[in-house]
Amino acid sequence: MEKILEIHNITKKYGDLTAVDDVSLDIYEGDLIGLLGHNGAGKTTLFVMLAGLTMQTSGNIKVCGKNIEKNMMDLKKNISFLPDNTLYYENLTAKQNLEYFSELADADKSKVPELLEIVGMSKWADKKVGEFSKGMTQRIGFAQALVKDPKVIFLDEPTSGLDPKARIEMNLLLKKLNEKGIAIVISSHVLSEIKDICSKIAIMKQGKLVAYNTLENLCKQEKSNSILLETKDVEKTASILKSIKDISFFQQDDVFKITSETDIRESLVSILNENHVPVLTLEYEKEDLYDIFEKYYQVA
Numbered sequence: 001m002e003k004i005l006e007i008h009n010i011t012k013k014y015g016d017l018t019a020v021d022d023v024s025l026d027i028y029e030g031d032l033i034g035l036l037g038h039n040g041a042g043k044t045t046l047f048v049m050l051a052g053l054t055m056q057t058s059g060n061i062k063v064c065g066k067n068i069e070k071n072m073m074d075l076k077k078n079i080s081f082l083p084d085n086t087l088y089y090e091n092l093t094a095k096q097n098l099e100y101f102s103e104l105a106d107a108d109k110s111k112v113p114e115l116l117e118i119v120g121m122s123k124w125a126d127k128k129v130g131e132f133s134k135g136m137t138q139r140i141g142f143a144q145a146l147v148k149d150p151k152v153i154f155l156d157e158p159t160s161g162l163d164p165k166a167r168i169e170m171n172l173l174l175k176k177l178n179e180k181g182i183a184i185v186i187s188s189h190v191l192s193e194i195k196d197i198c199s200k201i202a203i204m205k206q207g208k209l210v211a212y213n214t215l216e217n218l219c220k221q222e223k224s225n226s227i228l229l230e231t232k233d234v235e236k237t238a239s240i241l242k243s244i245k246d247i248s249f250f251q252q253d254d255v256f257k258i259t260s261e262t263d264i265r266e267s268l269v270s271i272l273n274e275n276h277v278p279v280l281t282l283e284y285e286k287e288d289l290y291d292i293f294e295k296y297y298q299v300a
C-alpha cells in the first residue's frame with residue numbers, strides 16, 4: 001500500500017497553548033482510521049494542519065513522499081477536509097453547490113453528477129440544499145470532499161447530529177468510499193461506530209497521540225487482567241476461588257470474573273480438576289474499544 005502522508009513530530013501552538021504536541025504518524029492508501037479524544041484533545045487542529053489550512057509550529061509533513069513546505073499544492077490537491085459545520089448555499093441546488101466547490105478546487109465540474117450518484121443524491125440534484133435533512137446535507141458534504149479526487153479525506157465528526165438510520169447509511173457510504181482506496185480519517189466521540197467501521201484507531205490526549213494501531217493490536221497490547229471462568233459447579237468453584245491467595249473475583253450469573261496480577265489459568269485448571277469441577281470456559285476477558293479508550297484517559 002502506498003504511504004500517502006508522513007507526519008513527523010508536528011506541533012501546533014496557539015500562544016502558550018500547545019494544541020497538538022509532537023505528533024507523528026503515517027497514513028496509507030486504504031486506511032480507515034478512527035481518531036478519538038476528549039473535547040479539546042487536538043483532533044480538529046491536527047486535521048486543519050494536515051489539510052494545509054494552518055501551518056504547524058514545528059515538525060514536517062510529507063505528502064506522497066514530498067515535503068509540503070515546498071509543495072503545498074500537492075497537499076491541497078490530495079487531501080479533503082470536511083469540517084463538522086460545513087455551510088452550503090441554501091438557495092442553490094445540490095448540483096449547483098457542488099459545481100461551485102468544484103470551481104473553487106479547480107476540479108472538473110462535469111464529474112458532479114457522478115459524485116451525486118456515489119453519495120446516493122442523484123434524485124435530489126436539482127433540489128435546493130436549504131430543503132435537505134441533516135443526513136442529506138452530510139451526503140453533499142461527502143460529495144464535496146470527493147470533488148478533487150483526493151487520496152485522503154479527513155472528516156470531523158461526520159455523523160454528529162444524525163439519527164441512527166442516517167448514521168448507519170453514512171457509515172456504509174464511508175466504507176464504500178474507503179473500498180475505492182481512499183484513506184479516510186474520522187474524528188468521533190461515538191466509540192461503537194468507530195469500532196465497527198475503522199481498521200485503525202488513533203487516540204489523542206492533551207495534544208499528544210497516545211495510541212495508534214489496529215484495533216486488534218490495541219486489544220492485544222492492552223490485555224485485560226480479568227479472567228472469565230464458567231464451570232459445572234458454581235458453589236464449589238466459589239469456595240475454591242475464596243481459598244486462592246492474591247486474586248479477587250465476583251460472580252455474575254454462572255460466570256466468575258477473576259482478577260489477578262499473574263496468569264493463573266494453568267494452576268486454576270489444576271485445582272478445579274483436583275476437586276472434580278469440570279471447566280466450561282476459561283479465558284481472558286476481551287478488551288473492547290471503550291475499555292482501551294478509558295485506560296488511556298486514566299493514565300496520568
Ligand SMILES: Nc1ncnc2c1ncn2[C@@H]1O[C@H](COP(=O)(O)OP(=O)(O)OP(=O)(O)O)[C@@H](O)[C@H]1O
Pocket residue numbers: 014017018019037038039040041042043044045046
Ligand atoms: N484558533 C485557535 N486559537 C486558539 N486556540 C485554539 C484554536 N483552535 C483550537 N484551539 C485550542 O486548541 C485545543 C485543541 O482544540 P481542538 O479543536 O483541536 O480539539 P478537538 O479534539 O477537536 O475538540 P472537540 O472534540 O471538542 O472538537 C483546545 O484547547 C482549543 O481551545
